Amino acid sequence: MKRQDIVPTQNERLMREGDFIVSKTDTKGLITYGNPIFIEFSGYTEAELIGSQHNIIRHPDMPRAAFKLVWDTIQSGKEVFAYVKNMARDGSCYWVLAHVAPDFDPDGRIVGYTSVRRCPRRSAIEALIPVYQRMLDAEKAAGARDAIAAGSRVLADLLTEKGMTYEELVLAL
Numbered sequence: 553m554k555r556q557d558i559v560p561t562q563n564e565r566l567m568r569e570g571d572f573i574v575s576k577t578d579t580k581g582l583i584t585y586g587n588p589i590f591i592e593f594s595g596y597t598e599a600e601l602i603g604s605q606h607n608i609i610r611h612p613d614m615p616r617a618a619f620k621l622v623w624d625t626i627q628s629g630k631e632v633f634a635y636v637k638n639m640a641r642d643g644s645c646y647w648v649l650a651h652v653a654p655d656f657d658p659d660g661r662i663v664g665y666t667s668v669r670r671c672p673r674r675s676a677i678e679a680l681i682p683v684y685q686r687m688l689d690a691e692k693a694a695g696a697r698d699a700i701a702a703g704s705r706v707l708a709d710l711l712t713e714k715g716m717t718y719e720e721l722v723l724a725l
C-alpha cells in the first residue's frame with residue numbers, strides 16, 4: 553500500500569501515558585529500527601517499515617515547513633522537539649511530541665537519527681492545530697516550488713509576534 557493511496561480518516565488513536573514510540577533512520581531518513589509501539593501505532597509490519605522512508609507515516613495535514621525545520625536542525629548536529637500528526641496505515645491519525653536527534657560515530661560524524669516520541673498534552677495539540685493549518689494553507693497557496701518558504705514565513709512571523717524561538721514555543725505549550 554502506497555502512502556498516497558491511503559485516505560485519511562477522522563479516527564484518532566491516542567498515545568498512552570508512559571508510551572514511548574521509538575524509531576531510527578539512516579542519514580537519508582530510511583527506517584532502520586522501530587520499537588514494538590512504533591510498529592503498533594503505524595499499522596505496518598516491521599518488514600514493511602525497515603528500509604522505508606520515514607515519510608511512510610506522514611499525514612497530509614502536516615506542513616512541509618515543519619519537516620524542513622526538523623531536518624535542518626538535526627543535519628546541523630542538534631536535537632529538536634516537534635509536535636507531529638502522523639497517519640497510520642488504516643488512515644487514522646495519532647499526535648506525538650517527538651524528540652529527534654542525530655547519532656554520531658566516535659569521530660563526530662552523523663551516522664543516522666533517532667526519534668523518541670511521547671504522549672502530547674491535548675492543550676498543546678489544540679494550540680498547534682490552527683498554526684499548522686495556517687502554514688499548510690500558505691504552502692498550498694504558494695504552490696509546490698515556494699511551499700516551504702511560505703510555510704516557514706508563517707511560522708517565523710508567529711515567533712516574532714510572540715518574541716519566542718521555535719524551541720521555546722514548543723516547550724511552552
Ligand SMILES: Cc1cc2nc3c(=O)[nH]c(=O)nc-3n(C[C@H](O)[C@H](O)[C@H](O)COP(=O)(O)O)c2cc1C
Nearest residue numbers: 576577581606607609610611619638652665666667
Ligand atoms: C529519526 C526521524 C524520525 C522521523 N519521524 C517522523 C514521523 O514520525 N512522522 C513524519 O511524518 N516524519 C518523520 N520524519 C521526517 C520524514 O523523514 C520526512 O521528512 C517527513 O515525513 C516529510 O516527508 P517528505 O520529506 O517526503 O515531505 C522523521 C525523520 C527522522 C530522521
